[in-house]
Amino acid sequence: MNSALLLLIALADAAFAGFRAYAGRDARIRRRPAIRRAALRGLTAGVALACVALLCAAGILLAAADPDAAYRDLDAAAGRALWVLVPYAAVVGAALLCYFGGPFRLGTLAVVAGLGPLTMLRPVAVAACVALAGSVSLPAAAVMAVGGVGVLAVEPWVHRRWYPVPV
Amino acid sequence: MLTYRVRVPLLEVSDLLVAHDPATLARVPVVRADAERRLAAAGDSRGVRLLRSVPVRDGGILDEAAVDARLIAVHTELQRLSQELRIGDRLAELLRPLIAAVRAGHPLPDGRIRVVDVGCGLGFLVRWLAAHDILGDDVDLIGVDLHAALVHEAQRLADAEGLRCRFVHADAFRLDVPATVFVSTGLLHHFRGPDLPAFFAAQAGPDTAAFCHYDIATTALSPIGAWMFHRARMRDPLGRHDGVMSARRAHDDATLLTAASAAAPLVPLVFEPRERSNPFCTTLRPVLGVRPGLVEPFRAGLGRAARRLAGAR
Ligand SMILES: C[S@@+](CC[C@H](N)C(=O)[O-])C[C@H]1O[C@@H](n2cnc3c(N)ncnc32)[C@H](O)[C@@H]1O
Numbered sequence: 001m002n003s004a005l006l007l008l009i010a011l012a013d014a015a016f017a018g019f020r021a022y023a024g025r026d027a028r029i030r031r032r033p034a035i036r037r038a039a040l041r042g043l044t045a046g047v048a049l050a051c052v053a054l055l056c057a058a059g060i061l062l063a064a065a066d067p068d069a070a071y072r073d074l075d076a077a078a079g080r081a082l083w084v085l086v087p088y089a090a091v092v093g094a095a096l097l098c099y100f101g102g103p104f105r106l107g108t109l110a111v112v113a114g115l116g117p118l119t120m121l122r123p124v125a126v127a128a129c130v131a132l133a134g135s136v137s138l139p140a141a142a143v144m145a146v147g148g149v150g151v152l153a154v155e156p157w158v159h160r161r162w163y164p165v166p167v
Numbered sequence: 168m169l170t171y172r173v174r175v176p177l178l179e180v181s182d183l184l185v186a187h188d189p190a191t192l193a194r195v196p197v198v199r200a201d202a203e204r205r206l207a208a209a210g211d212s213r214g215v216r217l218l219r220s221v222p223v224r225d226g227g228i229l230d231e232a233a234v235d236a237r238l239i240a241v242h243t244e245l246q247r248l249s250q251e252l253r254i255g256d257r258l259a260e261l262l263r264p265l266i267a268a269v270r271a272g273h274p275l276p277d278g279r280i281r282v283v284d285v286g287c288g289l290g291f292l293v294r295w296l297a298a299h300d301i302l303g304d305d306v307d308l309i310g311v312d313l314h315a316a317l318v319h320e321a322q323r324l325a326d327a328e329g330l331r332c333r334f335v336h337a338d339a340f341r342l343d344v345p346a347t348v349f350v351s352t353g354l355l356h357h358f359r360g361p362d363l364p365a366f367f368a369a370q371a372g373p374d375t376a377a378f379c380h381y382d383i384a385t386t387a388l389s390p391i392g393a394w395m396f397h398r399a400r401m402r403d404p405l406g407r408h409d410g411v412m413s414a415r416r417a418h419d420d421a422t423l424l425t426a427a428s429a430a431a432p433l434v435p436l437v438f439e440p441r442e443r444s445n446p447f448c449t450t451l452r453p454v455l456g457v458r459p460g461l462v463e464p465f466r467a468g469l470g471r472a473a474r475r476l477a478g479a480r
Contacts, residue, residue, distance in 0.1 A: 023247050023400075024243060024244035024246075024247040024400065024401065024402065025243060025244075026243070027242070027243045027246050027289050027291070027320075027324050028324055028327060028328055029291075029294050029295055029298040029328060029330070030298060030328060104253040104256040104257065104260075105253075105445075105448035105449065106448070107253055108251075108252055108253055108447070108448050108449065108450060109445070109447045109448045111251045111252065112252075112388075112392060112396070112447050112448075112450060113447050115251075116395060116396050116399045116400070117395060117399070119399045119400075120395065120398065120399050159402075165236075165240065166239060166240055166243045
């Protein structure tokens with residue numbers, strides 16, 4: 001259950017990473033289709049990179065003497081990562097609501113005090129997830145690290161692949 | 168031991184990459200070593216390194232095509248900041264009542280109102296106003312810049328979206344047709360010393376009804392905010408460097424009001440000055456100049472937001 005929620009958050013993050021990989025490369029005013037395409041590209045990259053983490057997890061379960069216990073560890077580690085990621089996602093969600101739904105001064109506040117700093121804190125959040133997984137078991141920390149590297153790799157990958165120069 | 172600091176000028180690398188002949192506006196070659204010396208004299212070793220990343224051709228002259236491509240990319244990233252900081256909405260909030268006041272109370276020989284964006288870069292402001300159809304059919308939206316490559320890119324972008332606006336490679340103060348309202352973003356801090364009042368004085372001609380120039384608000388938050396924001400949102404280190412420099416170079420409200428009084432008889436005003444705004448909600452604010460007869464209608468059109476105006480009654 002925890003693992004599924006973690007995966008869901010990672011994939012949502014990948015879609016946003018796809019948007020960021022594109023943002024700043026398209027100076028047109030009406031960009032909805034292009035934004036959708038970028039988010040989809042991020043999601044695709046995210047799915048591919050999540051598969052790598054899932055393969056690692058599968059390898060650990062197959063090699064474990066007690067696969068049930070190993071699975072419980074992995075799920076518990078995912079649960080600890082959610083301690084960080086659920087509040088993070090909640091703040092991002094609130095900031096996005098203000099940005100898209102509120103008057104423009106509130107939108108600026110959402111960017112200046114919310115979305116901007118949160119983008120910079122992403123690697124810290126990922127590192128915290130790995131550390132928390134490490135407090136459960138070493139194999140769990142390894143899977144989390146592979147997943148975390150994948151999460152952080154989406155944006156540079158999509159950027160280099162599709163948006164190296166302005167469109 | 169007595170130590171003291173000499174004030175060195177703060178420089179933006181992108182300002183050193185292009186030069187124009189002021190009379191003909193023809194591009195003048197820039198020798199990289201000369202630009203490097205200016206940055207070195209300003210104690211900006213990071214700026215020197217950034218400059219060295221720009222390719223040169225024979226004679227150590229900066230490669231114009233490489234410079235143009237780099238600046239177009241930096242401006243495209245910069246546009247993302249303008250979008251996120253809602254510069255379009257901010258300008259529209261003031262231009263709507265301002266244009267209404269002009270329409271009702273300013274002589275318009277050919278019935279047209281010309282809004283001219285001075286130093287338009289990629290023309291985001293003008294294209295945004297056109298795309299959202301903010302100002303009405305009697306308003307011509309014109310972006311002007313000294314840098315031909317930016318103007319061409321702005322026009323290409325406008326054509327790609329079929330927007331009703333145009334871009335001109337010219338000095339904004341020597342146009343064939345006079346401007347009714349001058350606007351700009353991120354331009355004011357480029358004028359230092361006597362160039363700042365001279366910039367405003369150039370807009371005092373009889374055809375000008377008003378001007379509205381946005382620049383980075385000097386708040387306690389702006390230096391760290393600019394650093395954080397350019398780091399989070401821009402990739403090119405040149406854009407990051409210049410973004411932080413811009414915030415450090417930005418003029419405060421009092422300096423702008425004083426300089427804008429050089430455009431007399433236009434009445435100088437600041438919207439959302441430091442003491443009437445929240446630094447988290449307002450990262451850019453404008454200095455305005457308005458014909459005396461248009462000030463009251465403009466205030467009335469602004470409604471409750473008029474309480475954010477400072478400078479004159
Ligand atoms: C930093 S850019 C501003 C870019 C743009 N407004 C933006 O927000 O991205 C300043 C530009 O102003 C232009 N400029 C300065 N004085 C000008 C004038 N008198 N007429 C036209 N352009 C001018 C320069 O060529 C330069 O490209």
